[in-house]
Amino acid sequence: MFPGERPMFYRHYVCSNAIGPYLVGVDAGGTRTRAAIVTLDGVVAGYGTGPGANPNSGGGTSGELTQALTTALTAALKELDPARVVHGVFGIAGAGAANRPRAVASANAAWAAAGVPGEPEVVTDIPVAFAAGSAERTGIVILAGTGAGAAVIDAGEIERRSDANGYLIGDEGSAVWIGREGVRAAMRAYDGRGRATVLAETVPRALLGEEAEPLLARLDRAIVAPTGAPTAGRTWSGSDLPQAIIRKVYAERPASIGKVAPWVSAAAEKGDPVAVEIVAEAVRHLLEDADAVRPALDDLLAAREGTAGFGLVVSGSLLESGPVADGVRAGLVSRFGVEPTPAGDGAVGAARLAAHRAGR
Known part of the structure; x- marks a missing residue:
């Protein structure tokens, strides 16, 4: 790696020395869960993945959903200071009204397990997908x-x-x-x-x-x-x-x-x-x-x-x-x-x- 070059993980250049504040984004689909830690100016400071976490199509238990979210989030935070996270959104496939209580509980549990203060916001993966493709x-x-x-x-x-x-x-x-x-x-x-x-x-x-x-x-x-x-x-x-x-x-x-x-x-x-x-x-x-x-x-x-x-x-x-x-x-x-x-x-x-x- 050349001096000043940023390491690339999961097709993202990750700036390992970004000190925050941070925003957290989690995208939990049926086959894989991804988490990104991003600075306020859009630099990806951390990235992690976990197994699928769709309450409808994945067929997993609440504990497995929590574990999938925790795995991705803790991997993304890694050596970053979780106290510098100012907000986060979990986009969880299947987290509509029918499954929202379970999705919120699992997201909050993963958030706490990673040592992040406060609580994240939980939405379905649908608005997350739109935000990923259009401004x-x-x-x-x-x-x-x-x-x-x-x-x-x-x-x-x-x-x-x-x-x-x-x-x-x-x-x-x-x-x-x-x-x-x-x-x-x-x-x-x-x-x-x-x-x-x-x-x-x-x-x-x-x-x-x-x-x-x-x-x-x-x-x-x-x-x-x-x-x-x-x-x-x-x-x-x-x-x-x-x-x-x-x-x-x-x-x-x-x-x-x-x-x-x-x-x-x-x-x-x-x-x-x-x-x-x-x-x-x-x-x-x-x-x-x-x-x-x-x-x-x-x-x-x-x-x-x-x-x-x-x-x-x-x-x-x-x-x-x-x-x-x-x-x-x-x-x-x-x-x-x-x-x-x-x-x-x-x-x-x-x-x-x-x-x-x-x-x-």
Whole structure:
């Protein structure tokens, strides 16, 4: 490292000798938790990560949620003085009204465990994602990672929201939703209810790893043909492979099925008809989310007589690249006439929101 060069952690240059005061931003998603310690002039002074912490999709206990937040926050603070923290925002996926008491309790516990005075502010990850991608006061954010939905944000507050309701009753178009649809397509192919698809071969590899190979060796090859042809009455996979998938899926947390989503996207890019339909349905769901909240944005802009701009932000792993990202981006451009902006780091976005709210 050259003299004066700052070390880089998690794609952020970290100024290890920044003395504060500090703002804290925590972004807790279904698969990973990130925490950033930022000075008042925007320098990242510390950064840490922990496991996922989504009360809806993560399926963890209150203790596990607290531990995930504590791990990320204490790693970010490290050698910094927690007494110099002046404000903090925790953006926690699934921290809406239904799960807010648990999210607040876990955030407060992590805050205290890290030795930070006072209490943090707890919001959902939705306004945090918008702040990570836009400096505008008002706009729309579309999310598709472990969960999925859309919202209109105004001054850091959610004006209207669509979906982001958790894996059991919503999150349509999310990685968990796509993963579940991919597994369902494979299971339908195995027992003759569905159509031939390469997912019947790639889904077991995504879920079972090397354990899948001997089971796949006995699979009727007509089931995995990328033709989309009906399998009813022609093929039978036997019970071993489907039962192995059932055991794996039900033994893990709901969010873990999202690891199948990249395999569905890859199959769609290669033209597998079943995978193409799943991706198209995911795109349709996400654009429906945007359409559902847009009237609230139009009302806010009309009240300002067209004098203000607006942000259009996409956030989440599915909207970074790939066929879902391409479809959603094209749909948003046709609707709004502008390219959406990818969200940056959610923890830094939470710290920006903390700066705004501290100033307020």
